[in-house]
Amino acid sequence: MNRSTGIEPETNRTKTNWKKELGEWGRSIGTVAIVAGLIYSFLGAPYAVHGESMMATLHNNERVVVNKAIYHLQQPDRGDIVVFHATPTEDYIKRVIGLEGDRVEVVDDVLYINGEAVDEPYLAEKRKEAADMGLPLTENVAPVTVPPGHVFVMGDNRRNSRDSRELGPIPLEQLVGRTELVYWPFTDIRLAH
Template sequence: MVEEASSGAKQNRKAKGEAWEWLKALGIAVILALLIRTFLFAPVLVSGSSMMPTLEDGERLIVSKLIYYIQSPKHGDIIVFHATEEKDYIKRVIATEGQTVEYRNDQLYIDGKPVDEPYLQQYKKEAKAAGYDVLTKDFREEKIPPGHIFVMGDNRRNSTDSRMIGPVPVNKVVGRSEFVIWPLNKIKFN
């Protein structure tokens, strides 16, 4: 009888030890997930059409939060930034601090030099086919202040961006869009 009690106690200790190991593993996994989400990567849902045709409403992105601790945003990056306390926007970086930006006759100029925007070619053709003279309306030259960037949505006719809200402080940038993860048939790197 003593042997049976001793065997039951061993099994009970073994079960408690195994449960404790599972709890520790689960706790470590939760902590790692929180650290990764807070400091490295975050999933983001595209809401709206301001980045079409590059990004569509309902797509899910992975945003790198760490990248801008290593380097500054650069022309062409697709970024997520805090537009208001409650809302984040997804836009493309057009110009960075110290640069001047201007649009004339559907052509982007940075520091007075024309800049190609290959990501807009499809949309420009669609805009002309729909009867619009230009995809992007002209705006006067603007110099980007220190610590700011100028951003625009790829859907230039339907985007609230730096043309309306002004240059965006770099400290409001959440991170850079790295790739689309959903829907599965739209997986791509940005």
């Protein structure tokens, strides 16, 4: 530093500023990575839909955002579209049909919860396709009472879905979260209901 002018030589200032800026960038990138990791681990995560079991609501290869925090704050509701650990290596996406204590039954293509017929408007397209083939969309399901700490799930494409009819009720601890939003393809961004 030149004592008479109080000005630091240009070369030293440039080196110092470059190192300082690099350090600031490193801290910023690290902070963003930590925040992104926390969001991914605890709040929301992207998932890909594989297969046709949720058509016509969700389609093969669509990408969805799953709210991973929701079931730490509240219990699932009927109608929620959830991702759950179906096997140690596979996650499935299905709709919650029955909650703990519910008696679930399907008779003549009508879903009954606790003896009450349930309107399922999200099945309209697939139900019409099945009717055009002279088939029911949902085969009869003998009465099942959902045990405590479980949910009963089914895909919206009932003729092509591996769900609680085969797997049995799903333990709540296997739920990853609730599907909130379809974000891919961009031309079809929408809430997932």
